[in-house]
Amino acid sequence: MGYDSGPLDGRVLTANINTIPNLDLQGKGISDLTGIEDFIRLTMLNCQNNLLTGLNVSMNTGLTQLFCSSNSITAINVSPLIDLQIFWCLNNQLYGLDVSINTKLISLVCENNQLTSLNVTNTIKDIAIFDHYGKLLKSLRPNVGWNGTFNGKPMETNDYWYVITFQTSDVLKGHFTLKR
Numbered sequence: 001m002g003y004d005s006g007p008l009d010g011r012v013l014t015a016n017i018n019t020i021p022n023l024d025l026q027g028k029g030i031s032d033l034t035g036i037e038d039f040i041r042l043t044m045l046n047c048q049n050n051l052l053t054g055l056n057v058s059m060n061t062g063l064t065q066l067f068c069s070s071n072s073i074t075a076i077n078v079s080p081l082i083d084l085q086i087f088w089c090l091n092n093q094l095y096g097l098d099v100s101i102n103t104k105l106i107s108l109v110c111e112n113n114q115l116t117s118l119n120v121t122n123t124i125k126d127i128a129i130f131d132h133y134g135k136l137l138k139s140l141r142p143n144v145g146w147n148g149t150f151n152g153k154p155m156e157t158n159d160y161w162y163v164i165t166f167q168t169s170d171v172l173k174g175h176f177t178l179k180r
Contacts, residue, residue: 027050033056048070060081067086076097084104085107096115130162155178157178
């Protein structure tokens with residue numbers, strides 16, 4: 001990538017990398033990112049589609065975008081990343097994920113993991129679910145699910161819409177299909 005000095009040995013001088021804001025390592029066959037903490041000005045890291053089993057970004061506190069999908073990562077701590085806005089970690093082996101400190105987070109994609117715990121408490125203000133006519137069916141707090149009912153009766157298989165309001169006042173709208 002042009003940051004090496006001397007022979008290509010997988011090592012770089014800190015002086016050559018401490019001002020780099022964006023690092024795209026997608027699909028490079030990388031199994032270890034030891035030394036990533038020396039990229040002190042990093043705001044975007046893309047290490048998707050590699051062979052990583054761990055990722056320590058706790059010293060990269062300027063990160064606003066982290067893309068680490070499609071690896072074999074089992075644990076990641078993003079709590080020190082208070083400016084993190086976009087975090088995609090799908091297709092890994094994560095068992096737990098806590099983004100409750102990441103109050104600026106507006107995009108979290110974490111499906112296809114082994115998640116038994118997901119804490120989004122302080123990032124999402126509320127979630128509203130509507131039917132296809134725009135009727136409000138359910139207003140939810142973070143970490144509270146919807147069982148697909150309205151007034152105690154199961155809703156039919158159909159498309160439904162949601163509005164997620166974040167603590168930052170950003171709004172995400174979308175839809176999903178409820179299947180019975």
